[in-house]
Amino acid sequence: MTEASDRRISQLTKSTLALILAGGRGSRLHELTDWRAKPAVPFGGKFRIIDFPLSNCVNSGIDRMGVITQYKSHSLVRHLVRGWSNFRSEFGESMDILPASMRVGDEWYKGTADAVFQNLDIIRTYKPEFVLILGGDHIYKMDYGPLVARHATLEADMTVCCVEVSVEEAAGSFGVIEIDDSGRVIGFEEKPAQPKEIPGKPGRVMASMGNYLFSTNFLYDELINDADDPGSAHDFGNDILPRLVKSHRVYAFRLGEDRPHESPYWRDVGTLDALFDANLELVELSPQLDLYDHEWPIYTHQQQLPSAKFVHDKEGRTGMAINSIVSGGCIVSGAELNRCLLFSNVRINSYSRVRESVIMTDVEVGRNCRIERAIIDRGVILPPGTDIGLDRAADEAKGFRVTENGVTLVTPDFLGQSLHRFR
Numbered sequence: 001m002t003e004a005s006d007r008r009i010s011q012l013t014k015s016t017l018a019l020i021l022a023g024g025r026g027s028r029l030h031e032l033t034d035w036r037a038k039p040a041v042p043f044g045g046k047f048r049i050i051d052f053p054l055s056n057c058v059n060s061g062i063d064r065m066g067v068i069t070q071y072k073s074h075s076l077v078r079h080l081v082r083g084w085s086n087f088r089s090e091f092g093e094s095m096d097i098l099p100a101s102m103r104v105g106d107e108w109y110k111g112t113a114d115a116v117f118q119n120l121d122i123i124r125t126y127k128p129e130f131v132l133i134l135g136g137d138h139i140y141k142m143d144y145g146p147l148v149a150r151h152a153t154l155e156a157d158m159t160v161c162c163v164e165v166s167v168e169e170a171a172g173s174f175g176v177i178e179i180d181d182s183g184r185v186i187g188f189e190e191k192p193a194q195p196k197e198i199p200g201k202p203g204r205v206m207a208s209m210g211n212y213l214f215s216t217n218f219l220y221d222e223l224i225n226d227a228d229d230p231g232s233a234h235d236f237g238n239d240i241l242p243r244l245v246k247s248h249r250v251y252a253f254r255l256g257e258d259r260p261h262e263s264p265y266w267r268d269v270g271t272l273d274a275l276f277d278a279n280l281e282l283v284e285l286s287p288q289l290d291l292y293d294h295e296w297p298i299y300t301h302q303q304q305l306p307s308a309k310f311v312h313d314k315e316g317r318t319g320m321a322i323n324s325i326v327s328g329g330c331i332v333s334g335a336e337l338n339r340c341l342l343f344s345n346v347r348i349n350s351y352s353r354v355r356e357s358v359i360m361t362d363v364e365v366g367r368n369c370r371i372e373r374a375i376i377d378r379g380v381i382l383p384p385g386t387d388i389g390l391d392r393a394a395d396e397a398k399g400f401r402v403t404e405n406g407v408t409l410v411t412p413d414f415l416g417q418s419l420h421r422f423r
Helices: 003-014 027-033 051-060 074-083 112-117 120-126 144-154 216-227 236-247 272-281 392-397
Strands: 016-021 064-069 094-099 130-135 138-140 158-166 176-179 185-189 204-215 250-254 266-268 309-311 320-322 331-333 336-342 353-359 370-372 374-376 408-410
Touching (some): 016 051, 016 112, 051 064, 051 138, 064 074, 064 120, 074 094, 112 120, 112 216, 112 236, 120 216, 130 144, 144 158, 144 204, 158 176, 158 236, 185 236, 185 250, 204 250, 216 236, 266 272, 272 336, 272 374, 370 374
Parallel strands (some): 016 064, 016 130, 064 094, 158 250, 353 370, 353 374
Antiparallel strands (some): 130 204, 138 266
16 A cells, blocks of 8 residues: 555544444343443453454544443443543544433434434534444454545445355344445345345355444435434434435445455354354464454453462362463462463362353352353352353253353353342
8 A cells, every 4th residue: 555545544534433333232142231231241351342343443543433322331331431531632532432311302222323313413523524333242353444445435425344254144134235346235135034145156145244434414414314204213224224225325345355464354243152152263273363463453441460370280280271361360270271261350269170161250160160161251159069061951950041052151140149239
């Protein structure tokens, strides 16, 4: 890329406002989102899902952001305040939290488009040339600079980010896009049961990532028109995109065009199985998602904790971890880990064996526990001798949730260790 084009992209990103839609519950994550919004779900040992789109913005040179929140947002807001509040207003930088506050009526956000519409008065104060609307619940790396540059060059009204996935992944889950040879979107279906395949690529479809770039004045007009439509569900995927494809300049931008030296990586971690798989992919020798990439760092808030510690070296009581990620503050005391991902401040006590599991922050595993293929939620205290993941029927009898793929979820509430008591 030439210096002149780098300069142009820099100017375009400076003129862009990013809005991250972070108000969803993520009901397919079940009890894991009973007390937190989906974008606040922990991922990768020290991050939250919301950190990925925010880091993408910072790395792309977009330093004006708003995070739109709604469902049980305290954990998310606390994370944003602690980890993302260091922007310099004197340099035009900002990260604003935009909660549902009935700014234009007496209703909460009714859909993704309505969430943006209800903040139009705030958006106007930024005076952006472009508005980038991002989902707050996917794991990926993406440079948004080339996206904005392509949009401006084509004089598009709207650009949709898309990624190639299998028919099985897309069916009933993702919006599916049809594109002509010029990259223009000529068809769109929201979560079809039988997605249309990419011509010449059997079994593959082009799925919407839920990321949209708009020319600002065009977005204002479309949101106002949508708000006035009593038959609309006020959602970008259900209502606005299908309508615009028929009459306006809507183009697609494929994930991977921004980082041509890498294989595109994008994960919808909207189910327990998908979240489990995406986390455990990280313990592989060379995972596709490189969290050690200094050129594209993922930023977050993290506690100031001591380094991880492994103690005891006796037969049958050796503190060890194989093919695992162990975060700060953890103590593995005479226990064995194999293909595990431990978040911060976890204690695994002697004679316990943990395999293929995701252990979230502040968990304590008692002595002589055996855990396999499990997600242990934050704050769980497992009594000595607890077995998890060895017997599906036994797990279900204890009240734990077991997924279709045999992953067992354990939260404090399942064990009567409620962290959210009411008087």
